[in-house]
Amino acid sequence: MRPHRLIAAVALVAAVPTALWVTAVPAQAAPPISRTVTDPVDATAAFDVTEVVMRAAPAAGRSAVVVVRHPRAVAPGDTLDVWFDLDGDRAPDLHVSGSAFSEYRAFESDALDDDGRDVTSRGCVRLSMQGRTSRVRLAPDCVGDPRSFSVAVRSSVEGAEPETDDWVPRPERLTRKVLAVVV
Structure with missing residues (x-):
């Protein structure tokens, strides 16, 4: 066998496993544009959450939305926290x-139990609680244009015991990510 053919054969044998490895490594998938987290009805919760829906902003300059559904209408004293x-x-x-x-x-x-500077006046978020639905609107371009976001939701009633708080997805845990803006 001629030397140049031997070198070509060795190079081919070495290249095939490398090419297979490169094609076998999956690309990291982008987060979805929406995600729904359901939570079973909790009779011990003072202000229960049954579903949280996170949706990406449909375009730049628009708001991403977190919709929180409750089994009863919002009443005075009901509170909602979204991180x-x-x-x-x-x-x-x-x-x-x-x-x-x-x-x-x-x-x-920086943490679920520690708030920093008040940034309400920036207008980056809006909260509305009406009927059986609470909505938080987030302007991604106002908070540094994140690629994605995840949330932790806690509902409670003012003056009620902390054991009656309802957390989604679980106490002091964040959901999986969704895209912040549909590109």
Whole structure:
């Protein structure tokens, strides 16, 4: 066998496994544009959450939405807290807190139990609680244009025991990510 054919054969044998390995490694999938997290009815919860739906903003300059559904209509004293992880580090970056028929506040956050600077006046988020639905609208371009986001949701009633709080997906845990803006 001639030397150049031998070198070509060795190169081919070496290239085939490398090519197979490159094609076998899956590409990392982008997060979905919406995600629904259902939560069973909890008779011990003072203000129960049965479903959380997260949707990406349909276009740049529009709002992403987190819809929280309850088995009963919102009543005075009901409160909702939503923490957003905007950078994918599994720690909250923004905390939105509000009471039914009242105002809401937004804070920079590093943990579920620690709020930082009040950023409500920036207008990056809006909270509305009406009927059996609570909605949080997030303007991705106002919070640093994150690629994706995840949330933790806690509902409670003012003055009720902490054991009656309802968390979605679980106490002090974040959901899986969704895209922030449909590209």
